[in-house]
Amino acid sequence: MRLLVTGGCGFIGTNFIYLMTERHPDWQIFNLDKLTYAGNRKNLLKLEKENNPGYTFLHGDICDKKYVTSVLHDYKIDAVINFAAESHVDRSINDPAPFLTTNTLGAQNMLECARQAGIEKFVHVSTDEVYGTLGPSDPAFTERNPLEPNSPYSASKAGADLMARAYFETYKFPVTITRCSNNYGPYQFPEKLIPLMFIKASSNENLPIYGDGSNIRDWIYVDDHCTGVELTLLKGRPGQAYNFGGAAEKTNLELVRELLAILGKDESLITYVKDRPGHDMRYAMDFSLAEKELGFSPAMTFEQGIRKTVEWYRDNCEWLEDVRSGAYREFMDHWYGERK
Numbered sequence: 124m125r126l127l128v129t130g131g132c133g134f135i136g137t138n139f140i141y142l143m144t145e146r147h148p149d150w151q152i153f154n155l156d157k158l159t160y161a162g163n164r165k166n167l168l169k170l171e172k173e174n175n176p177g178y179t180f181l182h183g184d185i186c187d188k189k190y191v192t193s194v195l196h197d198y199k200i201d202a203v204i205n206f207a208a209e210s211h212v213d214r215s216i217n218d219p220a221p222f223l224t225t226n227t228l229g230a231q232n233m234l235e236c237a238r239q240a241g242i243e244k245f246v247h248v249s250t251d252e253v254y255g256t257l258g259p260s261d262p263a264f265t266e267r268n269p270l271e272p273n274s275p276y277s278a279s280k281a282g283a284d285l286m287a288r289a290y291f292e293t294y295k296f297p298v299t300i301t302r303c304s305n306n307y308g309p310y311q312f313p314e315k316l317i318p319l320m321f322i323k324a325s326s327n328e329n330l331p332i333y334g335d336g337s338n339i340r341d342w343i344y345v346d347d348h349c350t351g352v353e354l355t356l357l358k359g360r361p362g363q364a365y366n367f368g369g370a371a372e373k374t375n376l377e378l379v380r381e382l383l384a385i386l387g388k389d390e391s392l393i394t395y396v397k398d399r400p401g402h403d404m405r406y407a408m409d410f411s412l413a414e415k416e417l418g419f420s421p422a423m424t425f426e427q428g429i430r431k432t433v434e435w436y437r438d439n440c441e442w443l444e445d446v447r448s449g450a451y452r453e454f455m456d457h458w459y460g461e462r463k
Contacts (some may be wrong), residue, residue, distance in 0.1 A: 125151045126356075127200045129185050129233065130207030132162040132441035134311045135248070137347040139206065140167060144177055146353070153198050155181045155191075156207070161312040163446060169250070184396045188236060197238040201243040203237050207229060211314050212252075212276045214337075219275035223282075230283035238296045245298040246356050247287045249365070251341070252277035253302065256403035261301040263341075263407035265362045266302075266424060274399045284364070291362035299359035301352055304368040307428065308345030309435040312445060320379055320441065321436050324388045334398035336376030339405040343369030347421040351410075354417040365417065368408030371425035385433050423424060 124147070129153030130136045140152055156162050170178040179198075183190045185207045194200070208226050209215065215222045230247060237245050254264045255271030270285070272278040290296040309319045320330050351367035359365060373381075376393075383390055413419040423431075436443060 157280035226279035227282035263409040300364040304341035344423035
């Protein structure tokens with residue numbers, strides 16, 4: 124298979140490419156990435172240094188129709204997986220425009236270019252946040268739930284999901300959608316909860332938690348999510364959306380306390396800050412359809428996954444220091460400035 128992966132230098136894309144090169148050494152993987160602040164080419168430098176014949180990096184923008192078209196034709200692409208996205212809710216609240224541009228218009232451009240090129244399979248990677256929020260006793264989201272996004276980020280992703288649906292319904296284009304719960308694991312940019320808390324706890328700094336920390340998320344280890352995307356590519360029904368979750372619901376406060384325990388740090392480091400606007404209370408994913416049709420089930424428990432993640436960050440301090448410069452510091456300055 125000749126596979127185009129967009130956003131492959133980001134957190135999930137990086138893990139996906141590493142996993143696929145191990146599982147499918149006969150595949151040709153082409154990584155198209157714009158290299159925004161959270162996209163790090165160094166993540167996959169190992170493959171480039173090894174001159175891996177199955178991996179090619181392409182620097183470009185999914186919104187660039189001419190370039191995307193040339194990539195699809197010149198490299199004779201068979202299938203596309205669209206990971207490329209602006210993904211941080213806080214940033215979307217501060218400036219929604221880049222999220223609409225990349226997440227909605229960029230996805231539409233990828234769909235149209237792929238349709239015109241006659242691509243055989245297209246997987247669009249989305250998020251549980253398109254469903255909105257759940258109450259404490261509500262059943263988990265299924266693929267039949269309506270899309271009710273509450274942030275500019277989730278609205279931009281929902282727009283892309285609806286466009287993907289339209290391309291299937293209107294053009295019979297073979298697109299499938301994946302929606303996952305909160306990912307964690309190696310290479311996650313430190314604006315996200317787990318790496319941010321790891322960094323601050325390791326330095327004995329205060330750990331800021333929104334509101335009272337009661338917001339609930341379902342956590343999935345990144346390799347389990349990547350497996351779900353792989354199964355969707357290989358077995359998914361065109362026009363169908365598939366949910367993926369880790370069966371690991373935790374409040375933000377519970378998660379931070381577990382992280383502190385692993386690090387041997389005192390809970391006195393926890394501090395509570397002003398909640399963000401439109402903060403969804405709870406996400407939970409019913410992945411029974413993916414279980415039934417794709418054979419998916421999460422292999423990593425949260426207890427195993429969080430320890431493995433902490434171990435990776437401990438062993439990769441140089442990577443952390445590298446990404447903490449520039450954009451990370453800019454983000455933190457703004458984050459604290461807004462909430463002091």
